[in-house]
Amino acid sequence: MTCKALREGGAQVLAWDDNPDTRINAQSDGVALTDLDRADWSEVRALIVSPGVPLTHPEPHRLVRLAREKNVPVIGDIELFAQAMAALPAERRPSIVGITGTNGKSTTTALIGHILKKAGRDVRVGGNIGEAILGLSPPRAKTVFVIELSSYQLDLVQTLRCDIAIWLNLTPDHLDRHGDMAGYKAAKFRIFSNQTSEDAAIVGVDDDHSAGVMTRLKASQRQSVVAVSSGRSLGHGVYALGGKVFDALGRSPRAILDLKEAVSLPGAHNAQNIAAAYAACIRLGLLPEGIADAIRSFPGLAHRLELVGTHKGVRYVNDSKATNAEATAKALASYNHIYWIAGGRKKEGGIGALAPFFPRIEKAYLIGEAADEFAATLSGTVPNEVAGTLETALDLAARDAAAGARDTPVILLSPACASFDQFRDFEHRGDMFRTLVRARIGNA
Structure with missing residues (x-):
């Protein structure tokens, strides 16, 4: 392209x-x-x-x-795009919304695109999601580009200026590429590099690294800064608390959405994604009620807590995009009575950090290269079985969920691993899970 x-x-x-x-x-x-x-x-x-x-x-x-x-x-191609947009006359330059973070980028990017489309805006969604940036249609007057930006892509930009730059969170990942957390954080921080006083930074503040980013941006006084959170109230910003999303951008906070109504966005991590998307769309001039309605109608993304189907009370959820423990933690926090399919090519740190969520797991079914190591981690804490393949794991999980006599059991594919030992990528893994589940439900 x-x-x-x-x-x-x-x-x-x-x-x-x-x-x-x-x-x-x-x-x-x-x-x-x-x-x-x-x-x-x-x-x-x-x-x-x-x-x-x-x-x-x-x-x-x-x-x-x-x-x-x-x-x-x-x-990289994002920098080519940035140079082309900067060369346009001011009246033709589109608005650019950039989204980065270790987890939640794709969901937040797609959600903002969905909200803008529902509002009748001319919007292009791409970058690290969907179509490559240079394959998108050229901008017209008042076009909005909504771009997912990985640390790899941001490492290659020099002149990109985001009208709205969104930083969701930061946890260890891609350290083999960036050398250490400082290098990883520096690559991500490039999303703010060319912002001016006319622009806005929207920052999740629920982890220490990101709270530090908020402090640094406020001290620079370069751009407007808005905080978002999925677990605590904010004096100024957008936050989720007690099952609702609150707009605290004005004089006093007001509830704008009951999270139960956002059926395709379960879990605290998605509450942060919703808060960030809401803050961005308010900045773009949309009305709160319209934003809330669009969030309710968002269909969700494939491979990200995707409800593939329900059969005899058992829910089958595809979270193949969870390629690290931090992403899987968010999935495990979203459900109870979990029959967990995990494993693949492990990343640094394993799954020990998931211990606080082990009580939610009825049994684990382990696949791929990491199966034996994960079994050792879970030994004595979570019942587990080395299944080897995804198909065998699904068969075993379906058998046990049907016999478990639990309310609302969930068979959850959330591997906490890369996929490359058995699949082309996480999408191939998730597609296979979806195909196997639908064949099972159809045969049943």
Whole structure:
């Protein structure tokens, strides 16, 4: 997509990929290839890399190192988009809402897009969700771009200016890419880099790292700053408490939504996502009542606490996007009487941090490379069984949930692991779960 966009813009493109299969696919799409190790870099304006290409850790990719030796900027597709938007006349420049955080980015991005569409706004949703940023339709007057931004993508931006920059939370993740928490946090913080007094930062304050970000932004007095929380009242901001969302942006707080009505957004983590989306849409000029109505109608996202089906009182929930323990904690906090399918390629830290939620789990069914290690962690605390595969785990969980005589049992796929040992990605894993569940319900 980046090569196509550059060619259509009149650029001469020198394209390469280290993967032979990708090179074949690129050539079949009409992309001419150039071995950049042997190219003449004297007239190269920029090296545009995929977000997955290492910049610093565990070591820079050889082409990144070469570009730096030649004083060639290393950027990504988000930066190309930013430069194109900045070049537009002021009256044609769209509004840009950027969303980052360790967890909740996709849901918040999709929710804001949904609310804006319900309000009749011209909106484009993309970035790290859905369509790549350069594949979205060009802006018209008053277009709003709602962009999910990963730390990998933010590492590659220089001029991106977000009218509204949303920081949801920060917990350890991608440390192999960024080196440590300081590097990870610095990459995320780039979302605020080019904001001015005309812009707004919306910051979740429910973890220590993010509370520090709020303090830093307030001290800078560069932009307007709004706090959001899913567990405590705020003097100024938007927060969820006692099962309701409160708007405290004015003189006194007022309840604007009962969270029970947001049926596709269960759990405290989604309450924070709702608060952030509400704050952004208020900033964009929408009315509270319209925002609340749109939140009620939000259908949810695939692979994020997705209710796949219910059969004989047993709910089947696909949370395949939960690739780390922090994300799985949010899922476990959302239900009781859980028959938990977990495992895959483990990430640093394992599942020991989930111990406060173990009483909610009736039994665990463990799959993939992490199965034996997870079984050892759960031993003596949570009944568990090494199932090996997703299909076997689902069969065992369905058997036990049916025999458990519990009210509202939940079979929950929330792996707390990457998927690459058995699946292409988390979406493939979640799609397989959905297919297996629907076949089981249909056969029943």
